[in-house]
Structures are given as structure tokens and as C-alpha cells.
Amino acid sequence: MACCRENAHDDWDQSEFQGEGYFPRCPECGRYHRDVTPAFQGLVNESCAAVVPTSRRLHREFRVDDPQASWRYDSDTGLFALSVPGRGRCLSQFQIVGTWIENSGSFKWSWAWQEEAQDGTRKAADYARRVGAYYWMRALTAPTLYVGETEAWHLAMVTAYLSELPAVTAVPTDGGKAFLILDRPVWVN
Numbered sequence: 001m002a003c004c005r006e007n008a009h010d011d012w013d014q015s016e017f018q019g020e021g022y023f024p025r026c027p028e029c030g031r032y033h034r035d036v037t038p039a040f041q042g043l044v045n046e047s048c049a050a051v052v053p054t055s056r057r058l059h060r061e062f063r064v065d066d067p068q069a070s071w072r073y074d075s076d077t078g079l080f081a082l083s084v085p086g087r088g089r090c091l092s093q094f095q096i097v098g099t100w101i102e103n104s105g106s107f108k109w110s111w112a113w114q115e116e117a118q119d120g121t122r123k124a125a126d127y128a129r130r131v132g133a134y135y136w137m138r139a140l141t142a143p144t145l146y147v148g149e150t151e152a153w154h155l156a157m158v159t160a161y162l163s164e165l166p167a168v169t170a171v172p173t174d175g176g177k178a179f180l181i182l183d184r185p186v187w188v189n
Contacts, residue, residue, distance in 0.1 A: 020148040020150065020151065021034050021035075021147070021151065022035040022147055022151055023146040023147065024139050024141070024142030025143075025145065027142075032145075035137070035138050037136070037138075037139075039135055040139055040140075043137070044154045044157075046161065047158040047160070047161035047162075048154065050157075050161050051160050051161050051168060052157065054166045055157075055167040057167075058166065058167040058169075059167075062185055063084045063087060064082060064169050066084055068084070068085050069082055069083065070083050073094055073171070078093050078121045079091060079093065079094070080092045080094040080180065080182060082185075088188065088189040090185050090186065090187055090188070091185065092182040092184065092186070094181060094182055095121055095124040095183070096125065096179075096180060097124065097125050097128075097155060097160075097168070097179040097180065097181060098110050098112075098156075099173060099176060099179070100149065100170075100176045100177050101175050102149070102175060105146045105147060105148060106144055107145055107152050107155060108143065108144045109125050109129065109143055109144075110125045111125045111129055111143075112143035112144065123163070124159050124163040124181055125159055127159075127162055127163050128140050128163070129141055140155075140158070149177075156180075163181070165183050166182070167181070167185075168180065168181050168182070
């Protein structure tokens with residue numbers, strides 16, 4: 001199978017990644033190619049149109065981006081807790097989409113972490129992978145790919161959209177961000 005020609009991917013070497021686009025590793029040839037699949041780009045556009053408004057509303061209502069807020073998430077229980085001074089505490093079930101490393105632009109799906117990510121907190125990412133396999137969308141099936149920060153947000157939104165979950169957020173990690181899907185957050189006090 002001639003993967004590069006057949007799927008209209010650019011021939012690409014990892015060193016050419018300029019910080020934007022989706023570059024999954026090709027299972028046929030082992031090289032990284034820009035994913036320009038029209039169906040995938042259509043899914044990104046549809047997902048962003050659906051998930052961005054609810055994510056923005058959630059971020060405003062629960063003050064997720066408040067610099068004074070503190071948060072933690074427990075992958076054993078699947079519970080995300082956000083404490084905002086003067087407002088209280090917000091709790092939500094969550095799903096882990098994946099992690100993105102700023103310096104390299106590498107994004108790793110939660111389903112690729114194996115035992116590090118609990119099955120219960122990666123169901124949405126597992127489902128996105130199955131959809132990607134069915135529709136031949138390599139950006140959803142490559143364990144690791146190179147993306148810019150905007151594209152990492154897009155992958156989170158696609159994952160939320162496919163699982164009919166309302167909102168995405170990102171929390172800082174060493175050198176990057178973990179992308180999470182929040183499901184029905186509520187104030188508890």
C-alpha cells in the first residue's frame with residue numbers, strides 16, 4: 001500500500017514540524033505525514049462549533065481559568081475538583097484525552113498510556129480511536145502525533161463531541177498540558 005500517495009498526505013520528516021497541523025506516524029511506512037483528510041478536517045470544524053461555546057460557558061461559570069483557583073483530578077475515581085476562593089468548590093466527572101508537550105509538540109493519547117490511564121477515565125479517547133479507525137482518520141489512531149497547541153485543543157474537542165460530552169479544559173503538567181473533558185460540573189458549596 002502506498003500510504004503517502006493513496007491518502008494524499010505530505011511526505012514529511014519530524015524535523016519539519018513547524019508547530020501547527022496534525023502529523024501522525026504512518027503505520028505503513030513509519031514516517032510522519034500531515035493528516036489532510038477532508039473528513040477529519042470536517043469533524044474538527046463540526047466539533048469546534050459544538051464544543052467551544054459550552055467550554056467557554058463552563059470556563060466562565062466555574063472560573064476554571066481563574067489564576068487563584070486550585071484544582072486536582074483523581075484518575076482512580078474519575079473526579080475533577082476545582083476550588084475558587086470566594087466562590088467554593090466545583091466537582092465534575094472527567095475523561096482524560098491526552099497530554100501535549102510544548103517543547104516538542106508531541107501529543108499522546110490517553111489510550112496509549114496503557115495502565116497509567118484508568119479505563120474509566122479514557123472511555124471517550126478509546127471511542128475516538130474506534131471512530132478514527134473506522135473512518136481512516138490517523139490523527140485519532142496514532143498513539144503519538146505532532147501537533148500545535150491549537151490542534152491539541154481540537155483533538156480534545158473532537159473527543160468530547162464524539163462522546164457527546166459538553167466541555168474541555170487543559171491543566172498544566174511538567175512541560176505541557178493534560179487535556180480533560182468535564183462532564184456536568186456542579187458547585188458543591
